[in-house]
Amino acid sequence: MVCASKVFDEITERDVVVYTSMITGYALVGGHITYKAFEFARLMQKEGIDPNRVTMVSLLQAAAELEALEEGRSIHGYAIRRGIGCSDEVFETSLMDMYIKCKVPTMAACIFGRMKMKTIGSWNAMITGYLNMGQPLEALGHFCKMVHENVFPDLISLANGILCCADLKYLQEGKTIQGRIIRIGYELDLIATTALVDMYSKCNDFTRARKLFDVVEKRDVILYNVMMAGYLQNGFATETVDLFIEMVGSGLKPNLGSILNVLSALSEMKNVRGGRSVHGYILKHEFRMNTEVANQIVYMYARCSYIYDARQVFNGIRYKDLISWTSMMMGYIYHANPEEAILLFRMMKREKLDHDSVTLISLLQAFLKLGHLSLAKEVHCHSYRTRLDHETLVINSLITTYAKLGNLNMARNLLEHTNRGCVTSWNTMIAAYGMHGNCKEVLRLFDRMRSEMIKPDDMTFTSILTACSHSGMVEEGLRVFNCMREDYCIIPCEAHYGCIIDLLSRAGRLEEAYELLKLLPARQSASAMAAMLAASRIHGNTELGEVIGHWLLDLEPESPSVYNLVSNLYAESGKWDEAARTRNMAKMRGLKKAAGYSQIELNPRASTM
């Protein structure tokens, strides 16, 4: 645009085409600089040159880019007064797009409704408009209406349809649209492929997403970002980072999305070294450190237990948003400083920032850690006032908080009267009864679930099996374990096997537990091994205990509790030298078991809300 400006300055007699070229240029550039398009329009007006429809379309595009509603409205008004753009589908589509980007969908819908010739472009503008406003159902509705009216779709509209399905997690419908692309014979371009990769990863068909990604020869940053997000959603943090490294290695410059993805993955992995490198990369490459990026860095440091660094970055954020405050609060809660989290909440309120359900849940966790039942009740009342009391996450968090603070009746009331249709709330209540050792109530609740036709998921079974093993209800536990596969087609995972191994070994059925243990992959059975080791000691089976102890020491050489368990086993059987040797090994490695503590509510501070 610099060269274009120079040429423009050299022209002495400027006409509408010259001005329009400059305006179009700035409208296409995007970003903040787009405002220059309006400067040229004013200059043009001063010289007494009238804009034509091309000028108007470009100005509308600039207004859309800058989300400048007032400018957009005045262009609309001018067009009506001068009779420009009537029955012109390109102009009307630009007008619709401007209203959509300025978040006035009603005006856009009104213009769209009155359009005599609805072109494929105008349909697409409406569909993407709703998608960008976070209304995928409305967007899909328009897509279906378009198909119903026999408008022949182009690749853009089909890709839009796929994006609707991605946001709604409608796998079957997405596949149907993909089938239509194949039937028509469109060749997938980069953007349509990206939409498909996004749809498949959001619908948990990760293998298919990766296959599509692999066949693309010339990938761009967005395709990489979508694939990285797919890895993240499917729990593959290491692979996300590998893909980021591959992308940078291939010469592509990461953008905001890539940075957010890789930081999120490093937080999952608690990899502070990697996190610091990315932080350094951002500073070194003068990447714009906006609130979004800073929030993710705060979260990364907090997850990696580097709370001081997290606070430093947090303090440096100029425009802190809700996520900045919540991330920092969560950091303090993870790291045993709930008081500071509550203090931050108060500071946030002083800044007149409104909280949402996630902030409220964090606050509940802080009160839970401090054992403040009365303040937790206050949060509950507040959730009524702010209408957050119907959100599943809030309800489940309240159920857990009440249960952990000893008020099981309140917890049960919440389940019965607010969220009876939601499996996660049942799971929370089942886990709560399990926590209190009330296995009979756990099993009764499971029966109720069946009679109310609530389909249990894998978490339901983990909680039930844990409760059974802690209460010694072996037969019941085995019965539930067997019905998982038979009645609900849920294949038991490591967690379930771990529970059953724990259940059997606590009951002294060590041989059966050992047989099951051998079925598990070593890496994922550490907790089951620890349970068996403890049980071997209690039931006096030192021989088996020693075998498992050695496996466990190989598997988790940095865990102080493993050394404790093994040394206690030796001590119990009179092998004092071995016991001392094991303790020494832990000492040499500088491992020390953290002391446990309990807390009771004494004098909660004054109201926080």
Added chain:
DNA sequence: TTAGGGTTAG
């Protein structure tokens, strides 16, 4: 010289 398509946190 003119319109419509892909990723994004707690």
